[in-house]
Amino acid sequence: MIAFWLAAGLLAALVVAALARPLLRRGGAEAEGRLAYDLAIYRDQLAEVERGRASGEIGEREAAASRAEIERRILVAADRAEAEGPPVPERSILAVVLALLLPVGALALYGWQGAPRLPAQPLAGRTLPAGEGDVARIQQESINALVRRLEERPDDLESWERLGRTLVRAQRFADAAEAYRHRIGLGAERADLHAAHGEALTMAAGGIVTPAAREAFARAPDDPRAMFFLGEAAMQAGDLDQAIARWTALEGLSPPDAPWRPLLRQRIAEAATRRGVPAPPPAPAGEGPPAGAVPPGGEALLRLSPEERAQAIRGMVDGLEQRLQAAPADRDGWRRLAQALRVLDDPPRLAAALTRAVAAFPEDVELHLDLANAQLEVAGGDDVLPEPFLATIRAAARLAPDHPQILWYLGRAAADAGDPAEARRLWQRLLERLPAGSPARGAVESRLSALPEKKTTAP
């Protein structure tokens, strides 16, 4: 970041210098130099005339006329030099104004059109050091690998799905639609598969929801993506009322932080404008905190402003926490507290509360897992499994050794500790417990295949 500002400052200084230099210098040294040069020439000419007169080459009259002419030119040159003169005040002012305006203007433009808030991307910290060509190459390689795999095992559901996803990312929408169609034909249908199929068909038609795409979306009536595109289909067919109705319904079902909300709002507003009606206000259901965050009797909370609501929830959380400290044998109370702390987005406090909840209910697997998740969040992700988290998972494993999440993390812990055999055993057991076609299977399988063959030390 500093390097960027240094470079930008240096460039601005260079530009200002280049612009201001002629303004300050012009009429100064340059003009004086020119005048001196001119005078030298005229002096030479005068000397020449003098020599000619002395040697009798030119007559007295002609010499006098030439001298008068040269002297006249000298006067003109001196006059001109004076007129251009040393830097006039206006020029200096212009230079100063330019020197100020240029960096200030550049800054303003950058603030307006640029991205000053974008975090720096130092080369070392980038997750994707690949250039665009590399991305395309990697995509092509993974497409090739998937196709090879499907030639061997044409009924590999997971690979068909991955092929569809990869082809969409590679912008080969017609092929992606074909892959999804094939995947759906193999059975074990899911709503999100139909939605993905419909989206690929729509993208292949240049954003037009084709009849085939509409059919695909209709088979995923509860999928947000399908709901969005069915609204789009209504809009394209000129049914603005239905488009607004569908999008408003989707908005009402969307969580407050759903990434598609702004787009949805924009489309609703556009449809309303075309219809010539005011856009319906944002649906209230999605605006409030998710159901369950509001303690019983807390409906009045929904009528408060967001700040007031957070304040009120905080007050209730404090009361609930004190009560549970005094009487910890209240499982629902702990759950409510945990939910509220999740809404307040306070992982350390959540972990602390759940630690006490686990102490009160040492046989409750779900509470253990909730605590483990909170501990992960405190640590800021699961790239490195933190020690308190592992302790919680091991405690939970004594209660439910075959829980998928527990098997997954125990396997990861074993792999991290340099015990691939144990990791393989745990993940194999996990695979047996995952339903066919579950998206988690892919993650487990890729981890399994990445395990080293022999026992090695942790990477």
Place this chain on the structure above:
Amino acid sequence: MRRLLYIVPALVFGLIAAYLLAGLGLDPKTLPSAMIDKPAPQFALPALGTVAPPLATADLGGEVALVNVFASWCVPCRAEHPLLMRLATEKGVPIFGINQKDKPEDAARFLAQLGNPYRRIGVDANGRASIEWGVYGVPETFVIDRAGRIRYRHVGALGPQDFEPILAMLERLRR
């Protein structure tokens, strides 16, 4: 006096700019058509493979209908296509297509992908019939009354907001 001469190009530029600026405010869709209220021109176009029967002047009239000029290479045609589909399938509006300067296989693929709202399609490979209709560019849509006269002309793609007005106009002409 010589200096004043330098102003002339600036003046000419200013005049042209003002003229063009005024033109920007005009709506090209309201371009008057010399064809309005005239009978549809005489034409007879071959069919698009087996997709739909051919189209000729004699097929127009008797029923209030739309004539839509389209091409698979035209992006706005895609955008208005769902609208035509709905008019044809939900509202039962007869729509006739003129497929302008298109490859037949491309047009057939276009209709296979987006659906075929056309009762009849005339293939206007060289665009001659479109000239008879006074078509500026694709897409363009004409409303034909029961007497076979052109009653309305829409230049450019039909938008979602045009659906209701078109239906209302068809309804009015039917009475």
